[in-house]
Amino acid sequence: MLRKVVKDARLRAKVLERAEEFKLNNSAGESTWYRELVLCILTSNSTFISAFSALQSLNNLIFAGTVDEISAVLKKEGYRFPNLKAKYIVKSRSYLGHLKRDVKELADKDQIEAREYLLEIDGIGMKEASHFLRNVGYFDVAIIDRHILKFFFDYIAEVDRKSLSKNQYLYYENILKSVAYNFNIQVGIMDLYIWFIKTGKIAK
Structure with a gap:
């Protein structure tokens, strides 16, 4: 599912456009x-x-x-x-x-x-x-929210979605970083693709 979404040229353009908006905040x-x-x-x-x-x-x-x-x-x-x-x-x-x-x-x-x-x-x-x-334009950390956790649960591994310790957060983040690396994108950008899969929107 993720591979198909990431390769969608139209969606990729929207994701990159949103990323550019975040980058503009860096100089705001x-x-x-x-x-x-x-x-x-x-x-x-x-x-x-x-x-x-x-x-x-x-x-x-x-x-x-x-x-x-x-x-x-x-x-x-x-x-x-x-x-x-x-x-x-x-x-x-x-x-x-x-x-x-x-x-x-x-x-x-x-x-x-x-x-x-x-x-x-x-x-x-x-x-x-x-x-x-x-x-504010930094993409090397992951936003592990309920949509990301549901993505994990549905496609990668069973997770505890009720509570998340700092160590658990870092564990899931490292997995997401590995996945993002395989797609040659930053984990903060990949988050937007996953959010789209789970919500049908590019917001946040």
């Missing part, structure tokens, strides 16, 4: 990088569509809104865990102003090290840190 300003960080905080324990909609509704509140103001908007959106995520967003502002500089300095040398740095942010786990890096 601090505010764009911070929006991507907040998006990733919002995607934890939520769908991408719900998180993206919530981010759009919050707009510039992410930069200056209080916990109560942010929580109120999230509640209106029907977003899960509005109070907790509001606290995470406000707390993440301590990185605003040097987020791009710090992450880029690390990621340009070692994306794994950059991910470890992002894990220090409340509300950011392995999946969210990897998602953030991919969305």
Whole structure:
């Protein structure tokens, strides 16, 4: 299935176009990088569509809104865990102003090290840190979300989709990297193909 999808010229063009959009974020300003960080905080324990909609509704509140103001908007959106995520967003502002500089300095040398740095942010786990890096133009880490795990379950091996330790995450990531290597593509790009197989869309 994956081989057929990767060889589809029309789909490949769409995937590469999306990848170029992520690369453009790499040269974008601090505010764009911070929006991507907040998006990733919002995607934890939520769908991408719900998180993206919530981010759009919050707009510039992410930069200056209080916990109560942010929580109120999230509640209106029907977003899960509005109070907790509001606290995470406000707390993440301590990185605003040097987020791009710090992450880029690390990621340009070692994306794994950059991910470890992002894990220090409340509300950011392995999946969210990897998602953030991919969305600002780094493609050497994998986003092991429920769609990727279902792909594993359906095509590669049985997996525990209820919980995922850091070691398990790294184990699945290494397998995906091997698969991506065989297709001569980066694992962050392959993620888009798998997402298409499982959802019929190229989003994220």
